[in-house]
Amino acid sequence: MDQTASVKNLEQWIEELDQFNQTPGNGTTRPVFTAEDMAARSYVHKLMESVGLEVKEDNAGNLFGVLPGEDPSLEPVWTGSHIDTVPNGGKYDGIAGVFAGIEALRMIKESGAPHKRSLSANVYSGEEMSRFGVCCIGSRAIAGRLHLEDLKSHSDPSGTSLYQALKDVGYDPDSFDEEFPCKTPVYASLELHIEQNDVLEKSNYPVGAVTGICAPTNMVVEVFGVQSHAGGTSMTARRDAYMAAAEISLLLERLALESDSMYITGTVGEMTLEPNAANVIPGHATFSVDIRSVTIEDKDALLEKFYSGIKEIEERRKVKVTTDMMNHDKAVICDEHIVELVRKGSADLGIPTMDIVSGPYHDSLMLGDITKVGITKVGMLFVPSKDGISHNKAEWTSIEDIAKGTDILANTLLKLANEA
Ligand code: HGY
Ligand code: MN
Ligand code: MN
Numbered sequence: 297m298d299q300t301a302s303v304k305n306l307e308q309w310i311e312e313l314d315q316f317n318q319t320p321g322n323g324t325t326r327p328v329f330t331a332e333d334m335a336a337r338s339y340v341h342k343l344m345e346s347v348g349l350e351v352k353e354d355n356a357g358n359l360f361g362v363l364p365g366e367d368p369s370l371e372p373v374w375t376g377s378h379i380d381t382v383p384n385g386g387k388y389d390g391i392a393g394v395f396a397g398i399e400a401l402r403m404i405k406e407s408g409a410p411h412k413r414s415l416s417a418n419v420y421s422g423e424e425m426s427r428f429g430v431c432c433i434g435s436r437a438i439a440g441r442l443h444l445e446d447l448k449s450h451s452d453p454s455g456t457s458l459y460q461a462l463k464d465v466g467y468d469p470d471s472f473d474e475e476f477p478c479k480t481p482v483y484a485s486l487e488l489h490i491e492q493n494d495v496l497e498k499s500n501y502p503v504g505a506v507t508g509i510c511a512p513t514n515m516v517v518e519v520f521g522v523q524s525h526a527g528g529t530s531m532t533a534r535r536d537a538y539m540a541a542a543e544i545s546l547l548l549e550r551l552a553l554e555s556d557s558m559y560i561t562g563t564v565g566e567m568t569l570e571p572n573a574a575n576v577i578p579g580h581a582t583f584s585v586d587i588r589s590v591t592i593e594d595k596d597a598l599l600e601k602f603y604s605g606i607k608e609i610e611e612r613r614k615v616k617v618t619t620d621m622m623n624h625d626k627a628v629i630c631d632e633h634i635v636e637l638v639r640k641g642s643a644d645l646g647i648p649t650m651d652i653v654s655g656p657y658h659d660s661l662m663l664g665d666i667t668k669v670g671i672t673k674v675g676m677l678f679v680p681s682k683d684g685i686s687h688n689k690a691e692w693t694s695i696e697d698i699a700k701g702t703d704i705l706a707n708t709l710l711k712l713a714n715e716a
Contacts, residue, residue, distance in 0.1 A: 297710055299403035301396075301702035307695045309395045313339060313379065314387045323384035323689025327452075328422030328433060329357065329461040336379050340394065340419055347402040349417065355467045355475050356437035357421035363401045365414040365713060371483035373712045375400060375705060376418025377659060378434075382426050386691020388490045392679065392698050394419050396488040400706035404713075411713035413483060420659040428458045429584075429622060431512060435662035440477025447472060484673035484712045486634060487660045488701050490693045494684025495652055502697045503704060504652035505638040506676035509661045510559055511625035513587040513595050517544065517606075520616040523571065523579025534577055538569050540613045541581035547605040548585060557594040559653060562587050585619075590653055592626045625657065628664030634675030637711055641704045649704075652678055656686075673712075677701055 316336035318325040326332045337359060344351045344361030352360040365372070377393030397417035404415065422433030428450040436442040447459035447469050462469040491497075496504050521537035545564045552562035566584040589595050603619070610617045635651070642649035654676065664674035679701040682692040 297403065297407045297409050297707055299407045299706070301399050301403060301699040301706065303695050303699045305399055305402070306395055306698050306702065309343065309398075310387060310391055310695075313391060319384055324381045324387045325383045325385065326379065326381045327383075327427040328380040328424070329427075329465050333380055334465050337419065340379065340398075344398060344417065347398060348405050349398070349401060354437075354478070355462070355469065355471055356434045356442070357462070357465070357467055358434040358438065359419040361398060361401065361417040363405055363411075363415040365411050367412045368414060370413045371481045372414040372416050373709055374416050374418055374482050374485040374663070375487060375709055376416070376420060377487050377489055378420050378423030380422055380424050380427075382424050382687045384689055385687050386689060388681075388691055388693045389492065389686055390423055390489070392490050392693060393488040396698060396702040396705055399702050400709055403702075403706045404710055409710055411710055413713040413715075415709055415713055423659055425514065427452045428461075429514070429516070430458070431514070431623070431657065432659055432662045433458070435659035437472065437476045438478045439662045441662065442472075442476070444469065444472045482663070483715075484631070484634060484675070485660060485663045486638075486675045486677065486705060486708055486712070487658060488677050488679065488698075488705050489654075489658055490686060490691070491652070491678040491681045492656045492684070492686035493681065496650070496678060496680040497682065497684065499650055501648055501650045502680065502700050503642050503647055503649040504678035505635050505642070505649050506654050506678055507630050507635055507651045508590045509628045509630065509654045509658060509664065509676065510588040510590045510656070511592070511627040511661055512657050513599070513624045514622040515585045516620045516622065517541070517583050517585055518618045518620075519544070519581040520618075521579050521581075521613070522577070524577045526575040526577055529577060535614050536577050537581040537615060538578040540609055540615045540617070541567065541583055543609050543613075544606055544617070545583070547609070548587075548602060551598050551601050551605070552587070555594060555598055557589050557591070559655060560587070560589040560594050560598060561655065562598070588655060588657070590627045592624070595624070625661060628661050628674060630664070630675045631673035634673050634708070634712070637708045638675060638677050638704060641708045641711070645700075645703055645707070647700050647704060654678070677704060
């Protein structure tokens, strides 16, 4: 295809989207289904129409910018990512892949290159778990892994349920269980994303062909101790909920460090203490646990040791610990055919590329699990993150690298759209 990605478009779209932000000047904060997210969606909706795509939406808030193919009966090819962010995050995580997808379809349309299969540049709702504690809301729904009762059981810190938030912005969550999983099988999905680590930068490659996507296991842990006086209670008489939580957190870190897997991670990102006063021993601690790896066996092996370690801490400290598993997702190994297309597509354009495993999860993780509705091929391609920084206002990727990734994306999507 003679078209190359427009650096101007990509830069302009990324900058313009950043106006929809709750923390201007302190990174980007755009939680799913907030006013900022809805304004950002309508910006993307209009942009998709302006480049000639037919825009559809589902009741999970997923947006589909479709470029019809010659044979609409054939299963389509998807690309896309997310536009919601973590608090005070960057403006490339997810967003780069959304605009690369739209730009790729604009290039294909402008080139006039024929394609049998329809192409769709998508925006998946709520990839970040920050607001409702569940990740990949839109792609999880498409995969049939998010149901009406889940919408009512997940709420944000203000107590708004995911169900209510969907209704508040005009979607119909009551039709969730008929509408999902998506009924139209999909032939293949290829997502561009920033790497969120420093492997590409350190190895000096502008593009990475993703071979596997690590999956998250998320749980909420609660510790019930005895609230008491910080000065009046001797050290040996305490049943300190925070100190038990701290010991459990350090246990998680030690198990992840000692694991044989080089991909396993363990993180405690959220912690709430009650009553959260300097001169009161906390009686109650609630915290998040996030465990990732590229195989579910790695995670199961860690969890076994984690639970027995918790039991020992619970008995020794005379506290009560509960663990509530939110999701225990399995990793996706990317389709070798797509990985090979990305490697070859890069070589054809004279862009060196390396194979890479994704530590972060992405919407492609959910799409890779929906073989029951026909996605048989899932792949990703990465562009470098400066210093490996992400989920941080310093997150940065060069537009030139995004454009290189978009060129490879466009050529690979076109090949996939012409496969029988
Ligand atoms: O947390 C993740 O892995 C993703 O970036 N939301
Ligand atoms: Mn993210
Ligand atoms: Mn992301």
